[in-house]
Each structure stands twice: as structure tokens, then as C-alpha cells.
Amino acid sequence: MEKRRSAILVLEDGRTFHGEAYGSVGETFGEAVFNTGMTGYQETLTDPSYHRQVVVQTAPHIGNTGVNAEDDESARIWVAGYVVRDPARVPSNWRSTGTLADRLAAEGVVGISGVDTRALTRHLRERGAMRVGISSVDDDPRALLARVRQSPQMVGADLSAEVSTAQPYVVEAEGTHRFTVAALDLGIKRNVPRRLAARGVTTHVLPAGSSIDDLLATGADAVFFSPGPGDPATADGPVGLAREVLTRRIPLFGICFGSQILGRALGFGTYKLGYGHRGINQPVLDRATGKVEVTSHNHGFAVQVPGAGQGAVVPDQVIDTEFGGVEVSHVCLNDNVVEGLRALDVPAFTVQYHPEAAAGPHDADYLFDRFAELIEGRTHSEGRAHA
Numbered sequence: 001m002e003k004r005r006s007a008i009l010v011l012e013d014g015r016t017f018h019g020e021a022y023g024s025v026g027e028t029f030g031e032a033v034f035n036t037g038m039t040g041y042q043e044t045l046t047d048p049s050y051h052r053q054v055v056v057q058t059a060p061h062i063g064n065t066g067v068n069a070e071d072d073e074s075a076r077i078w079v080a081g082y083v084v085r086d087p088a089r090v091p092s093n094w095r096s097t098g099t100l101a102d103r104l105a106a107e108g109v110v111g112i113s114g115v116d117t118r119a120l121t122r123h124l125r126e127r128g129a130m131r132v133g134i135s136s137v138d139d140d141p142r143a144l145l146a147r148v149r150q151s152p153q154m155v156g157a158d159l160s161a162e163v164s165t166a167q168p169y170v171v172e173a174e175g176t177h178r179f180t181v182a183a184l185d186l187g188i189k190r191n192v193p194r195r196l197a198a199r200g201v202t203t204h205v206l207p208a209g210s211s212i213d214d215l216l217a218t219g220a221d222a223v224f225f226s227p228g229p230g231d232p233a234t235a236d237g238p239v240g241l242a243r244e245v246l247t248r249r250i251p252l253f254g255i256c257f258g259s260q261i262l263g264r265a266l267g268f269g270t271y272k273l274g275y276g277h278r279g280i281n282q283p284v285l286d287r288a289t290g291k292v293e294v295t296s297h298n299h300g301f302a303v304q305v306p307g308a309g310q311g312a313v314v315p316d317q318v319i320d321t322e323f324g325g326v327e328v329s330h331v332c333l334n335d336n337v338v339e340g341l342r343a344l345d346v347p348a349f350t351v352q353y354h355p356e357a358a359a360g361p362h363d364a365d366y367l368f369d370r371f372a373e374l375i376e377g378r379t380h381s382e383g384r385a386h387a
């Protein structure tokens with residue numbers, strides 16, 4: 001049997017883990033982040049929001065169901081590197097068309113297996129997000145550490161243009177067409193237009209650099225701002241666009257990066273979380289209904305509203321902004337991070353987490369209904385009813 005090739009993982013603070021090469025042989029760098037999902041590795045790997053991040057899976061067995069032709073959330077794997085404890089040697093699932101290790105290798109994704117991912121996760125949780133390098137071509141941790149410290153930071157990273165679609169495309173509504181939505185692709189996942197299509201929405205997915213005229217030219221009834229990678233503090237272009245949408249009172253819904261952009265458009269700041277939320281069982285309170293949702297998350301930044309921060313209680317009073325009153329609609333029950341914003345005087349709302357799931361539970365699917373209701377109200381009040 002072929003001898004397994006060794007690999008090392010070195011964190012920015014010098015902590016080193018030894019393991020075996022997994023996926024592609026080589027060297028890679030990125031921000032180390034951990035995902036606590038017990039399922040959904042294929043959706044995680046293909047989520048563009050993981051661009052430039054090295055994902056550590058806390059679930060010890062990865063690859064058990066192989067890979068299939070249906071679960072990709074975009075056209076490729078985006079993670080910069082992959083860290084697992086115990087990869088499946090033989091996948092087993094009726095949809096499986098191959099092994100995860102082969103897919104990682106085919107897409108040039110450098111990974112490492114046999115790592116004590118629990119120790120690594122605890123380290124990241126205690127010390128905070130940091131850069132990491134994985135190498136299966138150089139076994140000198142000190143040399144790798146020097147390269148890790150030269151690699152780019154996530155703070156200040158402007159990555160939307162690297163993941164966005166080059167050309168606009170359309171995802172047609174299922175059944176009777178009700179509305180048209182222009183979606184700004186900052187790193188969209190396929191399940192977003194799909195969830196909209198199920199509500200009779202035709203989605204025009206547009207490149208990150210699109211202008212307000214590009215959005216309006218689609219004949220859109222409403223605008224969607226997608227999730228995506230990078231630091232929202234860099235997204236001045238999309239923030240300006242969101243302000244134009246708010247000024248025109250066009251219904252607006254944003255998810256994750258899109259939520260951070262709306263937050264900035266309303267005049268709030270954003271900040272980097274200690275180690276982020278990434279997983280599929282994060283409890284979120286919907287303040288409008290008092291219901292708790294179990295939700296899918298993938299964010300390392302959050303919106304800073306006055307009086308709130310990580311670990312602080314989020315105010316439930318109306319916050320005055322240039323665009324009128326805004327309330328914090330959703331809060332993470334693990335750490336009180338702002339997970340949703342609702343404007344009261346303009347037709348706009350957002351969530352910081354992932355109602356489209358993929359991977360994850362469907363508790364928050366109702367938000368796509370709320371978007372349809374928002375568009376409907378707007379459409380009726382403006383007398384622009386569609387056939």
C-alpha cells in the first residue's frame with residue numbers, strides 16, 4: 001500500500017499540528033475558521049463565502065456520503081484549504097458519484113487529515129480567528145510560519161469581484177410568475193434563487209459591479225443583496241448601491257454579507273467577531289414572533305448597532321437612521337450578536353444568517369415569504385401589480 005504523505009498545519013501564533021495530506025498535495029494559506037455542521041460538507045466547500053478561508057470541520061468523520069452532482073452551492077469549491085479528523089475511506093450513499101478526496105484533489109484543494117480538530121477548534125475559540133498554512137511539500141514548521149505571517153489578512157479583504165458572476169443570468173420562477181428580483185451577486189449560493197423561484201420569483205443574478213441602472217433595467221420589483229466573502233468594511237460600491245435602492249424605496253432583502261451592507265447603508269458600522277459563527281444549529285430569536293429558530297450560519301463579521309457588541313445585550317428600541325427607524329429583528333442566543341435588521345420607514349430587511357440553509361435546517365425559510373409579502377405590499381401600494 002502506498003505510504004501516506006505527511007502534512008503540517010501551522011497557525012499564525014505558531015501552534016502546529018501534524019497530519020497527513022488530504023486532497024491535493026501542496027501548500028495553502030487562509031483564515032482558519034471552524035464549521036460545526038455534522039452534515040453538509042459539500043455545500044460548505046462550494047459556498048463562495050469561504051473564499052480565502054481554511055475550513056476546519058469539527059465533525060470527526062467527513063466524506064462519508066461522498067460527493068454528488070446535486071449539492072454544490074456554486075460552480076466550484078471555494079475553500080482555501082480543508083482540515084478534517086478522519087476522512088471516510090469508502091463513501092456510501094445512493095447519490096454518491098465519487099469520493100471527496102478525489103474531488104478535492106481534482107480542484108486543487110490542499111487539505112490535511114488526522115488533525116485533532118477538537119484541540120484546533122478550542123485554540124481558535126480561545127485565541128480568536130487567525131491565519132493558517134497547510135503544507136504537504138515542506139515539513140519545516142518554522143519556515144511555514146514565516147509564510148503564514150506574510151499571507152493576506154481577512155480584515156480589509158475585498159473579495160466580491162473574485163467570486164461574482166462575470167455575466168448576468170436568470171433563474172426563472174416556478175409555476176406562475178409573481179415578481180422579478182434583481183440579485184446582486186457578491187458570492188451567491190444556488191439555493192437563494194431556488195427558494196425565491198418556489199415563491200414565483202424570477203431572479204436576475206447580476207455581477208458585483210452592477211449599477212442602479214443595471215438593476216432597474218431588469219424590470220425588478222425588488223432587490224436582493226447576496227452573501228459573500230471578505231470584509232464588509234471594504235464594500236463601498238455595494239453600500240452606495242444599497243443607499244440608492246433605499247432612497248428609491250425599492251423593496252430590499254439582504255442575507256449575511258448583504259445584511260452587513262444594508263447595515264452600513266443605514267449608517268452602522270461592522271466589526272470582526274472573535275471567531276465567527278459557522279454551523280447549522282445556531283439558535284436565533286425572531287423578536288417579532290418570539291420564536292427561536294435553529295439556523296445555518298457562516299459569518300466572521302457582524303453589524304454594530306448603537307449599544308450592542310459581541311456579548312452585549314442588543315437594544316430592542318427603534319434606532320433612528322437617515323432612512324428612518326430601524327429595529328434589530330433577530331438576535332443570536334449564543335452571544336447576542338445582531339442577526340437581523342428591519343427598517344420601519346423603508347421596505348428593507350435583512351438577516352445575518354442563512355434562511356436558504358443548504359446546508360442546514362429550514363426553520364428560517366419563512367423569510368422568503370416575508371420578502372414576497374414585502375414586495376406584494378409595495379407592488380399593490382404603488383399600483384404596479386404584475387400578472
Ligand SMILES: NC(=O)CC[C@H](N)C(=O)O
Nearest residue numbers: 049227228256257300301
Ligand atoms: N456568508 C457571508 O455572507 C459572510 C459575510 C462576511 N464575509 C462575513 O464573514 O461575515
